[in-house]
Amino acid sequence: MRSGLVKLLTVALVLAGTAVPGTASAAGRVVSEPVYDFASAIRETVWVDTGRDGDADGRDDRVAADLVRPREAADRGIKVPVIMDASPYYSCCGRGGEKEVKTYDGAGRPVGFPLYYDNFFVPRGYAVVLVDLAGTNRSRGCVDVGGVSDVGSAKSVVDWLNGRATGYSSATGGTAVSAAWSTGNVGMIGKSYDGTIANGVAATGVAGLKTIVPIAAISSWYDYYRTDGAVGNSGSPAGLAQTVSARNQGQNCSAANQRLRQDFPANGDYSPAWLERDHVAAAKNVRASVFAVNGVNDLNVKTINFGQWWSALASTGVDRKLWLSQTGHVDPFDFRRAEWVAALHQWFDHYLLGLDNGVGNSPRVSVERQPDVWVDQTAWPAAGTRDVVLRPVAGPTAGVGTMTSGPAVTGSASITDTGRVGEATWAAQPTATSTSRVLYSTGVLAQDLHVSGTGTVTVTVTPSTPTARVSAVLVDYGRQTIRNYGGAGEGVKFGSAEDCWGASTTGDDACYRIAATDTANVGLHIFSRGWADLANHRSLSREEQLVPGRPYTMTFRLASTDKVVPKGHQLALIIGGTDAGFVSAPAQPPRLTVDLSKTFVTLPLDGTTPVAGVPGSLPAHPAQVVATEPARLDHG
Structure with missing residues (x-):
């Protein structure tokens, strides 16, 4: 009462x-x-001038910002802050687990706003603005997949909300529309492509953007499509642009699409087009607080994206918060719903409404250690983490050995790259010789081993052909129950029951299907990966043809992670050629000779350095290996 x-x-x-x-x-x-009464809220569309003419029609492009805001606040002159999700998916692909798209009435006024942000936050004194990126849905212009057009689409709306850009009542012509109802405080949120735009806008340093909440978001588009010189299997920027702009009629984006096909090298070289889309390189400009969320088993937006972004933000001094789940490419609304909405509510109340609500006293980092079992950390990488070098040591079985923290040991091993196998095959029989990989284990661990951060692998290999890929994976061998991140729901499964988060109206429902945890009992868990093209051993900006028979040394990154390998389990490093599920094969797959004395892995470890033992108890045939087929970004 x-x-x-x-x-x-x-x-x-x-x-x-x-x-x-x-x-x-x-x-x-x-x-x-x-x-505030959600049913009577003001719903309207404003087209904001971006100052660009991406479709070359002689007029500045205007992007559509569909917004909903409390009518009572407007009637009484009370200004409200804005929660904004800028996306290319509002007509092509949908948002959230139920793939919601925007809907409109017969007069073109917005009715249905995807996701629950409007239902929950508008009654609490916020406006919610959903922006169609240039070239998508009802916006003019052309998509450029993370470039100045995409980022500028959302930045222009932040500028309009702060009185620095002009909005109009229609896509062409019309009258000027003011955002005088806005406090100018903006928080951007979004998953995948949407969260990537939030990162990009924050990296411009635009005034008025107070916070961002990037979920499974890209920090460098190079690290979505490429990886240390290797070409990934995630499609192409031009292909993604075609997907998201397929329903945008009446505009000629042929020139813009041609630039997308031309600006990105077919190989793995880091070009100026990638630099334009590298938000990590511009992280020094960020002034907004950041609440980042990622699945440590995300095989779509690889986890290097959150790791390098989080680390780059450390030097800016902005407030940061991080959730790491065991899922794949999944929104926290679908794996920790009640806790997520409460945390998001507290976060936005503080950074957009200015409430002194103790948000700074909440844990900075929360990690899902086992399915639905979360632990808090003061930092990521975990406090006390240090880089430890582990070196391979050959054993009595060819291609199988141990790892030691001691000095380098002479020896060599051979790998034949067919371009057709990958990590699941490499890991399946860890005690047997394989022609396609080598494997080195810590032996049975006497204590838990916490891997927290971003590791690297340094290899010295001699290829037999002028082209070569090198891959590395970290494996936790031992019986365990994990989220089934390789399943259809990437660690969750939806039932038919719903719960509701906010107010509903006809055409804008606040109720969503409840997702349960989907688990798998496995004998091994591949928890970090890295890939490289040996041709980029000297520079990521320019590959060079390899000389067969000559040794090359290259250091490349492993995926960012936070994983405890339990006592009684074993940690193994596998080195192979082409990891066929993730990167393309070289033109002439080689035989690789690995120089063990100049090959090592550097791991961020919290705890006692493992002492190498004999890997005799490694399971030869794990009962189940989670599938690892990467998804596509346009699946949202």
């Missing part, structure tokens, strides 16, 4: 024009309350 009286008092004060942003929750925190 008391909380109800507090809410009614808040409503009365707000309607009287007095700014009362929040009340005390049952947990003792100050929170914004749902005091």
Whole structure:
């Protein structure tokens, strides 16, 4: 009864024009309350001038910003902050687990807003703005897949919300529309491509952007399509542009699409086009706080993207928070729903409404250690983590040995790259000789081993042909239950039951299917990977033809992770040629001779350095290996 009286008092004060942003929750925190009527909220579209003419029609492109905001606040002159999701997917592919798209009435006014942000936050005194990137849905212009057009689409709307850009009542012509109702405080959120745009806009340093919440987001487009010189199997920027702009009629983007085909080298070289889309390189400009979320088993947007972004932000001094789940490419709304909405609510209330709600006292990093078992850390990489070098030592079985933290040991091993096999095959029989990989293990661990951060592998190999790929994976051998990140739901599975998060109207439902945890009992877990093209051993910006028979040394990155390999398990490093599920094969797959004395892995370890033992208890045939086929970004 008391909380109800507090809410009614808040409503009365707000309607009287007095700014009362929040009340005390049952947990003792100050929170914004749902005091505004969602059904009567203002729903409109404003087309914002981007100052660019991407489709070369002689007019500046305007991007469509569909928005919903509380009518009572507008009627009484109360300004509200904005939660914004800028996306290319609002007509082509949909958002969220239910693939929602925008819907409109017969007059073109927005009715259905994908996801729950509007249902939950508008009654609590926020506006929600969903932006169609240039060249998608109802926006003019052309998609450039993470470039100045994409990022500029969203930045222009932030500028309009702060009085620095012009909005209009229609896509062409029309009258100017002001955002005088906005406080100018903007928080951007989004998963995958959407979260990537949030990273990109933050990296411009635009004033008014107070916080971003990137979920499974790219920090460098190079590290989506390429990896240390190797060409990935994730398609091409031109192909993605065609997917997201397929329903955008009446515009000529042939020149823009041709640039997308020309600007990106077919090989793995890091070009100026990739630099334009490298938000890590521009991280020094970020002024917004960052609440990042990623699945450590995300095989779509590889985890190097969150790792390098988080690390680059450390030098900026901005407030940061990180959630790491065991899922693949999954939104936290679908793996930790109630906790996620509460955390997001607290985050936006603080950074957009300015509430003193103790958000700084919450754990900086939360990690899902086992399915639905979360632990908190003060930092990522975990406090106490240090880089440890482990070196391979040949054993009595060819291509199988141990790892040691001691000095280098002489020896060599051979790999034949067919271009047709990959990590699942390499890991399946760890005690047997394989022509396609070599494997080195710590032996049975006497203590838990915490790998937290971004590791690297340094290899010295001699190829037999002028072209060569090198791959490396880290494997936790031992019986364990993990999220089934290789399954259809990438660690979750949806039932038919729903729960509701906010208010609903006809055409804009706040209820969503509940996702349960999907697990797999496995005998091994491949938890980090890295790939490289040996031709880029000297420079990622320019490959060179290899000389058969000559040794080359190259250091490349492993995927960022946070993984505890338990006592009694074994940690193994596998080195192979082409990992066929993830990177393309070289023109002439080689035989590789690995110089063990000049090959090692550098791992970020928290805890005791493992002492190499004999890997005799490695399971020869694990009962189950989670599938590892990478998804495509345009699956959202």
